[in-house]
Amino acid sequence: MTASSTRRTTAARSRLAAVGAIAVAGALLLTGCGDQTENGGSDSTDTATKSAAPLADKLPQQIRDKGVIKVGSDIAYAPVEFKDSSGKTVGIDPDLAAAMGKQLGVTFEFENGTFDTLLTGLRSKRYDIAMSAMTDTKDRQEGIDSDTGKKVGEGVDFVDYFTAGVSIYTKKGDDQGIKTWSDLCGKKIVLQRGTVSEDLAKAEAKKCPKNKKLTIEAFDNDQQAQTRLRAGGADAGSSDFPVAAYAVKTSGGGNDFQLVGEQVEAAPYGIAVAKGNAQLRDALQAALDAVIANGEYDKIIEKWGVEDGAVEKATINGGK
Structure with a gap:
């Protein structure tokens, strides 16, 4: 559900290989080193948790405690998100969310809604995020109705993950x-x-x-x-x-x-996060960058045949 302020054709582009794997590996090594206790031991449970989900501590504590990120999505937009023949939610967004969830130690639960109500649901805290092929635009960042030019809400922040x-x-x-x-x-x-x-x-x-x-x-x-x-x-x-x-x-x-x-x-697709929830926004950015660096992002994009829209890094509010 794409937009930009200037009309132009999209050219197929080559992507540079994702970088930063060394930095991510270093971070994993650091998280594997638990604090030493007074008797010379270590907190093995904490170490195991960090190893399994290296970016879990970046999330707000409330979400870590729940173990779930609620996602508002219009699940009728194949191949981005849709129901397969068994009724399971599949597509680009669910696959990326699952990969990010491994980094953060949480499950992304997709809840179906009509597209034009997703940001309202985000504002009312029905959802933690909206992820639904949503174009990152200045109007949405600032809470402006694109038809009237009037402010209708506080706006949202976006973590950009694709271009279309x-x-x-x-x-x-x-x-x-x-x-x-x-x-x-x-x-x-x-x-x-x-x-x-x-x-x-x-x-x-x-x-x-x-x-x-x-x-x-x-x-x-x-x-x-x-x-x-x-x-x-x-x-x-x-x-x-x-x-x-x-x-x-x-x-x-x-x-x-x-x-x-x-x-x-x-223009970029973005994961929408409520203004004032910078910790969740930044955790999602870190998780997406990790997924790009470890190669999972490329595999997902190639699986759905949309390589031309791939990005090299997660960007905050890159829409114009």
């Missing part, structure tokens, strides 16, 4: 002459409510001539939008590139949809 752009897709073999966003004038587009695809469509609609109105139909989740397009109820759909590409590859055995044009608005 926005794509348009159509029924396969029927692109309606659509190659760019300007080609949508006079057409109908379906998308998910509260996403940057919706922001882009609204911005484009304002540019269309009166006799070529762009009609926008927004849904609670992306799967509903895909169903509408598949049934012939629209001319095009839009979502983040990884999601659109996955739908093109998998829906109808690859026979339902096709991508048109190039992705735009390359």
Whole structure:
């Protein structure tokens, strides 16, 4: 659910090898050395805990005691997060969360919610974090409603972990002459409510001539939008590139949809954390950096075929 202040195409980029493994290894060695007690022994339990979860002491004590981080997520956005045929929550985000959980000694529990309510749930403390292909933007950092420009909350901090752009897709073999966003004038587009695809469509609609109105139909989740397009109820759909590409590859055995044009608005996905919770934010950043350094990040990104969006390090509030 991607955004940026400047539209641009996303070029495939090569990644430098992740660095810092030596530093992480050093940290592990240090955590393995427990304080000596007066009788010459050591706290073996504490040492074992730190060895199994080397970054556990970075978490707020309340979360360490619970052993759980509650995650607000729209679990209908394959391949980022979705339910598999057995009902299990799978995808890029759950895999990364599991890897980070090993570093922190906690379990990330994903709770389903509609995308446009996740930050509200974070503010009300229903969730500890929101992790749902959420684009890190200045508006979200500052609690600004992108439609009205008015402040609606205190905003959030982001731990950025991936980069993605926005794509348009159509029924396969029927692109309606659509190659760019300007080609949508006079057409109908379906998308998910509260996403940057919706922001882009609204911005484009304002540019269309009166006799070529762009009609926008927004849904609670992306799967509903895909169903509408598949049934012939629209001319095009839009979502983040990884999601659109996955739908093109998998829906109808690859026979339902096709991508048109190039992705735009390359921007970072971020894990949202409430303002004032810097300790949790920084613990997540440290865990993600450790996962990048030990190679687990690369394996997860490659597993889901989204290498072009990989990052070299975790960044705080990198969105523009």
